[in-house]
Amino acid sequence: MSEQKADIALIGLAVMGQNLILNMNDHGFVVCAFNRTVAKVDQFLNNEAKGTKIIGAKSLEDMVKKLKKPRKVMLLVKAGSAVDEFVKNLVPLLEKGDIIIDGGNSQYLDTQRWCKELAPTGIHYIGMGVSGGEDGARYGPSLMPGGHPAAWSHVKPIFQAISAKVNNEPCCDWVGEDGAGHFVKMVHNGIEYGDMQLICEAYQLMKDVVGMEQDEMAEVFENWNKGELDSFLIEITRDILKFKDNDGKHLLPKIRDSAGQKGTGKWTGISALEYGVPVTLIGEAVFARCLSSLKDERVTASKLLPGSSQKFSGDKKQFLEHLRKALYASKLISYAQGFMLLREAAKVHNWNLNYGSIALMWRGGCIIRSAFLGNIKDAFTKNPALSNLLLDPYFCERISECQLSLRQVVAQAALLAAPAPAFSSALAFYDGYRSAVLPANLLQAQRDYFGAHTYELVTKPGTFVHTNWTGHGGNVSASTYNN
Numbered sequence: 001m002s003e004q005k006a007d008i009a010l011i012g013l014a015v016m017g018q019n020l021i022l023n024m025n026d027h028g029f030v031v032c033a034f035n036r037t038v039a040k041v042d043q044f045l046n047n048e049a050k051g052t053k054i055i056g057a058k059s060l061e062d063m064v065k066k067l068k069k070p071r072k073v074m075l076l077v078k079a080g081s082a083v084d085e086f087v088k089n090l091v092p093l094l095e096k097g098d099i100i101i102d103g104g105n106s107q108y109l110d111t112q113r114w115c116k117e118l119a120p121t122g123i124h125y126i127g128m129g130v131s132g133g134e135d136g137a138r139y140g141p142s143l144m145p146g147g148h149p150a151a152w153s154h155v156k157p158i159f160q161a162i163s164a165k166v167n168n169e170p171c172c173d174w175v176g177e178d179g180a181g182h183f184v185k186m187v188h189n190g191i192e193y194g195d196m197q198l199i200c201e202a203y204q205l206m207k208d209v210v211g212m213e214q215d216e217m218a219e220v221f222e223n224w225n226k227g228e229l230d231s232f233l234i235e236i237t238r239d240i241l242k243f244k245d246n247d248g249k250h251l252l253p254k255i256r257d258s259a260g261q262k263g264t265g266k267w268t269g270i271s272a273l274e275y276g277v278p279v280t281l282i283g284e285a286v287f288a289r290c291l292s293s294l295k296d297e298r299v300t301a302s303k304l305l306p307g308s309s310q311k312f313s314g315d316k317k318q319f320l321e322h323l324r325k326a327l328y329a330s331k332l333i334s335y336a337q338g339f340m341l342l343r344e345a346a347k348v349h350n351w352n353l354n355y356g357s358i359a360l361m362w363r364g365g366c367i368i369r370s371a372f373l374g375n376i377k378d379a380f381t382k383n384p385a386l387s388n389l390l391l392d393p394y395f396c397e398r399i400s401e402c403q404l405s406l407r408q409v410v411a412q413a414a415l416l417a418a419p420a421p422a423f424s425s426a427l428a429f430y431d432g433y434r435s436a437v438l439p440a441n442l443l444q445a446q447r448d449y450f451g452a453h454t455y456e457l458v459t460k461p462g463t464f465v466h467t468n469w470t471g472h473g474g475n476v477s478a479s480t481y482n483n
Helices: 015-026 039-046 060-065 081-093 108-121 133-139 149-162 180-210 214-224 232-242 264-275 280-292 295-304 316-349 355-361 372-382 393-415 421-433 440-451
Strands: 008-011 031-034 072-075 099-102 124-131 142-147 455-457 460-465
Touching (some): 015 031, 015 149, 031 039, 031 060, 060 081, 072 081, 081 099, 081 108, 099 149, 108 142, 124 133, 124 180, 142 180, 142 355, 180 316, 214 316, 264 316, 280 316, 280 421, 316 355, 316 421, 372 393, 440 455
Parallel strands (some): 072 099
Antiparallel strands (some): 455 460
16 A cells, blocks of 8 residues: 655754644644654654654655645745755755745745746745744644745645634735745734833833832733733733742843844844835834843943933822833834835735735734734725724724823833833834924935935925035036935
């Protein structure tokens, strides 16, 4: 009797890969497991995968032979050179109609490149964002696939089956062509950076400004999680604040305040600059991690540079309510910025992104999952052409209710010398976005004065003129405007 053929192969047997394979197995799919270190395949089959329908492969050739056509091969390996190497080695073994899926944290530009390079071969390429961590991979992640559209119908049954579900709807749908899936995952991670930084700033304000104890802070986060801030990150913050070490003391104060990063938040900031979109809050969240890494310098500076001698003298209960509203408002602004970036990238790359569907994909399984995303889906369902979340009637009303609290929190943080870059950035963006007139007229005049870069007149938008400001600068303008 011939060996059973697998529905899909997965390369990369770290915890995420193993958990995704087990998840697929639970949903009735036969999976072929492969790893560069082949001994790990046997180890997996004899332990975590024991008693399942999962099969193993000793080589890429062996793996390809064990797959049903069209062959579907998923990579869950380190982004960059490791992905490139596997794709190059797989291509000679595959044929037209077969599918390669990169499920790692690859840059969307890499996915675009492979989609383009593989197009002449007829081999389909998918770049798929996977979010939810180890637990999500095992029991239901958020999946964001993009690439060659012809491949979607072949992988859709597998990926929608294993994804998280919200109201029986899968947190997985086709995002768009070439790098769209990985771009959406990148923005998801950028928003994750912003959410985490905002929560950290709220924690510091409770601790250092209001002077709250950890158990009391944990109770606040628990209460917040019962309302409109209900989310995975608020939930785990409560758990972290409650957690005690083996000595019976809280673990959190023992953790060094120097944060790491893997790069996706930085990529979001770089993309925002490239596309000219003011994704300021995520940028500040990335820079806050960079600043945290200067631990030794900060310790030295703390002894030399003065702050504020003021102490918190307000009503604690009232301030905590301001803080809750400020967190909600800032979170909304961060998401609004993220969707602004998605919209601009979609224009540049001709991606037909469904923003309501993206919000649904993030509604469950992923790290930023929250009740809040249901409202975002509703906003884009009502108006698919919505230019900014802040202009949706529901969110416009909500931010109007919260913006005064955001001002109170930023003002208190400044007066009491507590760094709050994400809260401050949120407020600055909000006030800039709602301003009919900004001081950029002076900026344009300055650019024209020193560089003859020209400017537009209020009465003649779209027509650029130059002024000889000094009387001896000449009347010839620069040939390029956007310098």
